[in-house]
Amino acid sequence: MARAIGLAANNVNSSNGGPFGAVVVKDGKIVGEGGNKVTVQNDPTAHAEIVAIRQAAKNLGTFDLSGCEIYASCEPCPMCLGAIYWSHIDKLYYAATKDDAAKANFDDSFIYAEIAKPKDQRQLQSVQLMREDAVKVFEEWIETENKIPY
Amino acid sequence: MARAIGLAANNVNSSNGGPFGAVVVKDGKIVGEGGNKVTVQNDPTAHAEIVAIRQAAKNLGTFDLSGCEIYASCEPCPMCLGAIYWSHIDKLYYAATKDDAAKANFDDSFIYAEIAKPKDQRQLQSVQLMREDAVKVFEEWIETENKIPY
Numbered sequence: 125m126a127r128a129i130g131l132a133a134n135n136v137n138s139s140n141g142g143p144f145g146a147v148v149v150k151d152g153k154i155v156g157e158g159g160n161k162v163t164v165q166n167d168p169t170a171h172a173e174i175v176a177i178r179q180a181a182k183n184l185g186t187f188d189l190s191g192c193e194i195y196a197s198c199e200p201c202p203m204c205l206g207a208i209y210w211s212h213i214d215k216l217y218y219a220a221t222k223d224d225a226a227k228a229n230f231d232d233s234f235i236y237a238e239i240a241k242p243k244d245q246r247q248l249q250s251v252q253l254m255r256e257d258a259v260k261v262f263e264e265w266i267e268t269e270n271k272i273p274y
Numbered sequence: 275m276a277r278a279i280g281l282a283a284n285n286v287n288s289s290n291g292g293p294f295g296a297v298v299v300k301d302g303k304i305v306g307e308g309g310n311k312v313t314v315q316n317d318p319t320a321h322a323e324i325v326a327i328r329q330a331a332k333n334l335g336t337f338d339l340s341g342c343e344i345y346a347s348c349e350p351c352p353m354c355l356g357a358i359y360w361s362h363i364d365k366l367y368y369a370a371t372k373d374d375a376a377k378a379n380f381d382d383s384f385i386y387a388e389i390a391k392p393k394d395q396r397q398l399q400s401v402q403l404m405r406e407d408a409v410k411v412f413e414e415w416i417e418t419e420n421k422i423p424y
Contacts, residue, residue: 125403132411136418143415163422167328168337168361174319187318197408199400202389203360206353208398209385211318216400219408228412229423235359239352240390248358250366253275258347258369261282262378265293268286272313273379 125195125217127157131172132197135159143228146172146196146204148180148189148213155192156180172196173204177211187274189213198225201232202239210274275345275367277307281322282347285309293378296322296346296354298330298339298363305342306330322346323354327361337424339363348375351382352389360424 131145141160148156158175162168173196181187189211198220200208208216222232243250265271281295291310298306308325312318323346331337339361348370350358358366372382393400415421 126407129404129407129411132408133414136411136414139418139421142424143411162337162360162424166331166335166337168331168339168424169319169324169328169357171360178317178319181316181318185316187312187316189318195403197411199393201356201360202352203354203356205389205398206351206356206385207319209381209388210312210321210351210353214399216398217403218400219402219404220412221402221405224405224409224412228415231359235356236389238359239355239386243349248355248366249364250368252369252371253345253367254279254369255371255374257276257279258282259374261279261286261293261347262370262374264283264286265378268289271289274292274312274318 125197125219127154128172128195128197129219131157131159140164141170142172142230144172144197146176146194148176148192148194150180150184150189150192155183169203171201171204173200174207177207177213181211187211193217198222199232201225201230202235275347275369277304278322278345278347279369281307281309290314291320292322292380294322294347296326296344298326298342298344300330300334300339300342305333319353321351321354323350324357327357327363331361337361343367348372349382351375351380352385 156179161170306329311320
């Protein structure tokens, strides 16, 4: 965790991105890490946890990070928490909370609240189109043999 | 949307990843698009919407996709919905629902339910450590001039 918080502090000192860092560990060794790189890489998805997860998956040569733990300098936002679930990481250690992040003007609490709302009550306008065509693709997927689950 | 569903169908036919596609549009032109690339790129974060958002941000040279719309062949999972909020995309069009995705054995509904729970009731174990050190970094961020908000 000291390493994750150090990556966050480095970002503040170097103007490389938001004040967040994350480290992915497997069997006591760091397999991926990173600071937030949203502004420096022009990538709105480049939160520290996403950067660290992508690096760990690349280093380990698998999309499945079962057996890994993640240390995040702040409680993950819904995007990053979702990424932790998809990656099958076993355990999350976090330091600051989403309310601490909100005090520093980050939208984590707002996005948690939005995601919990029914679609038609969110600030983001959502419109459904062409459902039947998309469901057909799922049906083809279900019938496909030799597919790789993730 | 036909293009997004076509990208999803291509994935099923080519075994390149899950049956999902997404397209980001600005002023009537496609600025980013992609199919799910989780298995082919060993990247658990490479959902179609994330791929399309990253490509759009790279093409437009900005982390702020205000003025853009996203077409997704399926209702975004929490990770992707979070990414849509962080990117400031204006409007979401989706085709299949998260329950359609669940029938095809994808975890979207499960992850929505988990994220809505208090941390101590989630399947993912969460442990807080070193909060004070992380909050200090936020305080430094608040006091930093010339930072780039996102």
